[in-house]
Amino acid sequence: MISPDLTNQFLAIVDSARWLDKKEQLFCYAYDAFVEESMPDAVIFPETTEEVSQILALASAHQLPVTARGAGTSVCGAPVPARHGLVICFSQMDRIIEINTKDRYIIVEPGVVNADVQAALAPDKFFFPPDPGSMDMSTIGGNIAQNAGGPRCLKYGVTLDYILGLEVVLASGKIITFGSKNIKDVTGYKLAALFCGSEGTLGLVTRAILKVVPLPETVKTIMATFNDLDDTATAVTDIIGSGILPAAMELMDQLTLNAIEDKAGLGLDRDAAGTLLIEVDGVAEACDKQIRQISQKLHANHAVHIQEAESAADRERLWTARRSAYGVFAKLAPDIISEDVTVPVSRVPEMVRRIIQITDKYKLKVGVLAHAGDGNMHPMIPADKSNAEEWERVMAAFDEIFRAAADLDGTLSGEHGIGLAKAKFLPLVMNQDTINFMKTIKQAVDPDGILNPGKFV
Amino acid sequence: MTAPPIQNCGKCGLCLSVCPVYQVLKQEQASPRARLQLIKAFEKKDLDASPLLKDLVSQCLMCGACKVVCPSGINHYGKFMDMREQLARSLPEPPAIRSLVYLLAKEYRLRMGAGLARFGQRLTPKFLADKYRIGNIPVHRFPTMNAAPFRQTLPDVIPARGIRRGRVIYFVGCATQYLFGDTGQATVDILSHLGYEVVVPKGLTCCGIPMMFHGARDRAALNMAANLTAMADAFDNGPCDAVIVDCTTCGAALKDEYPGLMDTLNRRPDPALSGRLDILPPDIHTRIAGKTRDILSFVHEHQTHLEMRPDLSPNKVIYHAPCHTRNSFNTAGTVTDLLATLPCFDYIPVRDTAACCGGGGTFFYEYPEIAAKMMAGKLCHARDADAQYWLTDCPVCRINLHGSLSEQDRLTVVHPVTLISRGLDA
Structure with a gap:
């Protein structure tokens, strides 16, 4: 709770249109794209650095927890005010x-x-x-x-x-x-x-x-399909390992691809066990050369079909397939949870195998999607959060997936962050002294612990 | 086939990127994702019906952009409509909105209302008319009423001209009926020019969308029953190639909302409708829904049969794509393609053609400040384009665009059909 007196002090910094403290409003700042929620006591919208400075000085003086928020699209609970208090929303400081x-x-x-x-x-x-x-x-x-x-x-x-x-x-x-x-x-x-x-x-x-x-002068996009998911992952390792660096290299498994095809009907190969979407960019001649090199590697790894986007529209079609993956998967069940464990690229084939073994073990459906070129996996599990037994299996599966990643010299998150989602798994990839070192820094910079308390540090 | 699972909002936030209200306010509670969160809290009884809750739920244009972009396939539209209905039970709509719903619910009230308004427009002293505004629109920039309700000026059947290619039903909505007879006349002229016999059924009334959006779905259902009854005979007495609308909001009612409402009523029958729906031919609502077409994409499809005058000098035009054209019919691209193709247009693409004008049914009246911010950018770009006409295929957008321009702007707002029909070779 923020006292009326403290509220008035905040209202001396911003006008009332930039201060929210009604229950109806606060419900809308309790979430991000992760599954846990926690309500703030108030939300404030600064427009200048000076206002932010005054807000934080005042919050510090009153030991008020402060959690920053932008558009609230984090997938790990980072902007969720775990200890309530004040949400500082930066959406209107947008010049x-x-x-x-x-x-x-x-x-x-x-x-x-x-x-x-x-x-x-x-x-x-x-x-x-x-x-x-x-x-x-x-x-x-x-x-x-x-x-x-x-x-x-x-x-x-x-x-x-x-x-x-x-x-x-x-x-x-x-x-x-x-x-x-x-x-x-x-x-x-x-x-x-x-x-x-x-x-x-x-x-x-x-x-x-x-x-x-x-912006690169040329972009070339190819899609390759395989009869075997293992071959697909090995092709990734082989291409990156040979020194070629595409701009993007996305892996999709059969379940994902079929879910996309069901929804979007883009003419994708439903029989393919694995699909790679690869993009190179740069000078035209270099792109051509890279595409030739990549195609050789793809063939060597038993790619059954390689198609190059003929036009901008065709390129858009291939990327639409990749981009719609999350959406079509989200429709397979009431809820969806997606993590982003990351492993060295040479371990991608093994990580893909382990994800499938683990989800099989827990009798869960999984879509294997990955920014494969940098080992950033995106296993997606559609499930029903209201089914406690199933949700427990989902949690157990992710627990094992994190352990598998750590086991393969990987890490908990490639791009989503830790937030509320993965704090308890930190010891898998960091020793206690390292965690303590982070705490030391936190202590020095934010001695009262008012900034985003309840998170990983 | 198992039924698809009931989807939960995953809070991914994609809807923030397309919601016109969020884009202007940049506060989460004004986003589609937040409205779903509030509805969930209300259903779980964590929140009671309150004026603030009602305001947050109502601060929405019902444009449907969120529904189109949602990866989880959530029917925001249906959920928002349910919630508005529930909230309207304990928190009545403001008097002006209630009277609008009351008027639209019965054709004779609307006819009387229109008559009075026409009379009023003649009597209102100019100094008063100049001073008063509805939303941001000065009263004198509102359209004048048709001299006579449009349908009254038409025979029941307008024959095809030239080679007869088929037969269509024309659903004439309220705006064309009472305000924009020019749109109606042009639509009829084009259809008969294309070789279609045009049937305008007797007994049509408001499509019901305004009632649905303002928590009076029971009244909307009565209008649906009246419209389906009115169209059923014409639909089944002879081949019907299409049910044409000149307004994509009416079209959304016929195409999407009627089938949805019928499903709801099949599950939870409304005694007030007994004897009204059960007399209808089987599945008439889905058969009409399947044939519902907006006039512009119909013209686009049949443009090879369009004979334009050889001496046409093209009009410089810009286009404003209404929300239901974009989100319900998904035909904004078809319309701009038509504008770029037909010789009566010199089409100038404007950057924010697809940006919302803030009209949104009654939104411009209920939230004038937000609506003004939405309109501001559009007005600048429209003025910069130096066109003669600002075309749009939605009557509310037309009122809002015209109302936001001033006498100094030499930009006439009309439905694209007006210019097409003027260019037809007699």
Whole structure:
């Protein structure tokens, strides 16, 4: 509960249209795209860094938990206010401050939507590579907090690789800035790496200088099908292992592909046990050469059919298939849970086998989908949360999937983050001293623990 | 075949990227995902019916964009309609909305209302008319009433001209009947020019969508019964190639909402409808639904039979795609293709053709501030395009677009059929 007196102090910072504390409103800030919910006591919408600073200073003085939120599209519960308190929602702090493609950067406020960054850069033929599935609605602040990835991060790298500088408000309300407009900058600690991926537990980003890159002149897309899922996964390992780096390399199993075909009727091969969607980009000649090399590897791994997109529309058709995977799977049961364990690419075939063994054991349906080129698996399990017995099997299966990933030198999450979802599995991939080191940093930066309490650190 | 499972909202948030209200307000409680959350809380009795809850649920254009994009296939539309109905029981709609629903529920009331309004429009002193606004629209920018209700001006059957190619039923909605007779006349002219005999059944009334959206589904069901009864004879007495609508919202009623409402009524019969639905021919609602076509995609399909005057000078036009054209009929692309093809148009694509104007039935009246923000960008781009006509195939969008322009704007808002019919070779 926030006292009327404290409410008035917040209302001295923002106008009443940017302060929500009615039960009906608060219900709408209890969730993200993960399955657990927790209600805040109030929601505030800052528009400037100074307001964020004043809000945090006031929250600190009253030991009020503060959880940052952008568009609420996290899939791990990161913006869910586990300890209630105040949600700071950045959706209205959404100005693009500067576009400078000559110096290859863009400066934005945290509430700018990823797709709006892309749209702003497109006229100059530039882009911002991180492309999470939520890019049409997720905010840059959220992308930074979660260190978001996406299909093309295989070649281009993830959000952290594109942060040149940040302005961050600390729990105390102090404003710090680090990094610069320079591609090279080794002045002091690389603090971006501390805050990017911290899921709002260390500080709140209020401005970001992001590196942008030119759009490639050519994009080529192929789809290959296999009679054997193992061959499919081995082809991935073989291609990446031979030094070819496609922009994206997506794996879909038979169940996923058939579910897509049932819904969308895109003319996909229903008999294929495994399918790879591969995209290369760059200079036309290099693309042609890469496609030839990739095709050889695909054939060597017993691909039965390889088709190259003939036109932009055809390319769109193949990507529509991939993009609709989550949606069609979501319709197979009342609920769906998808995780993103990640393994070194050479272990992809083994990880795929293990996912299937584990879900078989628990008698669950699974769609195996992966940003396979970087080992980022996306097993999706459709189930009914109201069926306690089934839901228990789902949880047990994911428990084993996390263990299997750890066993294969993998990690808990490639791009979704830890949040509420995976905190208890941290010891699988980190020793206690490492966890303690994170706690030490947290303690130093946020001594009262007001920032996103109840999460992984 | 097992029935598909009942889907839960996975809260993925994709609906945020297409919801016109969220895009303007940028606060979660104004999103489709949040409305589903509120409905769930209400059903679980975690929330009581309150004015704020009603406001959050009503702050929605019922445009259906969320339903189209939803990966879980949730029927937002149906859920929102149910919820509006439940809330209306304990929290009545504001008087202006209630009187609208009352008027639309019975054709004779509407006819009388229209007569009075026409009389009123003649009597309202200019200084008053200039001063008052409904929503953001000054009263004098509202359309004037048809001199006579449109259907009264038509014979029951309009014969085909030239080679007879078939027979269609024309569902004339309220807006054409009372406000935009020009749209109706053009639709009839085009259809008969294309070689179709046009049947306008007697006894048509409001499609019922306004009632459905304002929690009066029982009244909407009465209108549905009246309309199905009115069309059944014409539909079964001879081959019917299509049931044509000039308004895609009426079309959505015929195509989607009637079958849905009939299913509901089969499960939970309404005594007030006894003797009204059971007399209908079997499955007439699904057969009519299957034949329902919007006039523009019908023209698109039959454009080879369209003979335009050779001396036509094309009109510079821009287009506003209404929500039901985009989300229920999925024909916005067909319409722009038609505009780009026919010689009567010099079509200028505008960036935000598909962006919502904020009309949304009565939304522009209930939430003028939000509606104004939606319109602001559209107006700028429309003015920049330097066109003669702003075309749209929805009467509410037409009222809203025209009402938001001023006397200085030389931009006339009409249904595309008006310009097509003017270009026909007699």
